[in-house]
Amino acid sequence: DMPSDGALQRAAEAQAEAVQKTQTQATATLPSGEATSRWEIELETGWRPYDDTTAKLIHEARRAGRNRMEYDARQQRYEIDFSRKVQINTRTGVSKRIREVKWRPPPMVLPYAKGDHVQVWSNSRQTWIDGVVEAAFAEASTADGKYKVPAGTIKVSFGAGVKWVLPEMMSELRKAQPGTRPSPGGPAAPPPP
Numbered sequence: 601d602m603p604s605d606g607a608l609q610r611a612a613e614a615q616a617e618a619v620q621k622t623q624t625q626a627t628a629t630l631p632s633g634e635a636t637s638r639w640e641i642e643l644e645t646g647w648r649p650y651d652d653t654t655a656k657l658i659h660e661a662r663r664a665g666r667n668r669m670e671y672d673a674r675q676q677r678y679e680i681d682f683s684r685k686v687q688i689n690t691r692t693g694v695s696k697r698i699r700e701v702k703w704r705p706p707p708m709v710l711p712y713a714k715g716d717h718v719q720v721w722s723n724s725r726q727t728w729i730d731g732v733v734e735a736a737f738a739e740a741s742t743a744d745g746k747y748k749v750p751a752g753t754i755k756v757s758f759g760a761g762v763k764w765v766l767p768e769m770m771s772e773l774r775k776a777q778p779g780t781r782p783s784p785g786g787p788a789a790p791p792p793p
Contacts, residue, residue, distance in 0.1 A: 641687055642697040708738045708751050712773070720756045720763050721772035730776060731758030 639658045640647045650658060654671060658680065661669035667683045670690070677690045680698060688695045712718060712733045719728040735743065735755040743749045752767030765773045 637700050638703045639698060639700050642699075647699070647701075710736045710738055710752065710754070711770075712736050712754050712775075717776040718756060719774050719776050720758060720765065722760075728774070729758050729760070731756040731763070734762070 638649050639655060640649050649655065651673075654673060657669065657671050661680075662682065668679060668681050670677060670679045672678070676692075679688045679690055680686070681688070682698075685698050686695050687698050713736055714733055716733040718731050718733055720731045721727075722729050733754055734757045737743065737749050737753045737755075738751060740751045741749060743753075743755065747764070749755075749764065750767060752770075754765040754773060756763045756765060756773065763772075
């Protein structure tokens with residue numbers, strides 16, 4: 601038994617949404633634009649990134665131009681001195697080194713890859729059209745030397761040309777169903793909302 605078109609589409613959308621949510625969580629605490637750095641603390645086990653809550657506080661303090669900040673975690677109060685690059689437990693006096701490191705979020709895991717046979721929704725024809733994934737962009741980049749595309753964009757070629765499917769348009773793209781082809785100009789169900 602093959603899963604229904606709707607089930608396949610929902611699974612692809614759920615995967616894309618999960619990837620987007622993970623990326624959003626990973627970069628939400630970093631400066632707007634391209635994420636290029638994050639703060640880490642040196643623990644006994646080595647350098648570790650701060651948890652999301654603390655990273656957000658650090659980002660806000662740095663954006664405000666502060667050289668020091670305090671925060672509470674694990675029933676302790678800590679002071680961070682950015683100029684000395686240390687975190688101090690205000691109760692025990694224990695000091696740990698901190699650092700800002702260059703960082704990029706991991707690339708997205710996309711539900712489509714170059715060469716995949718897909719069907720893309722045609723708004724003008726109100727039907728699904730067979731196509732092939734020409735490119736899948738896991739990171740924001742420049743495509744064809746001139747188009748800026750966000751992470752998650754899929755470039756599909758088909759008989760009538762090319763369609764750029766942006767992450768928010770994933771409902772307009774689905775895996776081609778083996779042995780099935782949409783009838784040209786015939787009735788077709790629109791993509792799910």
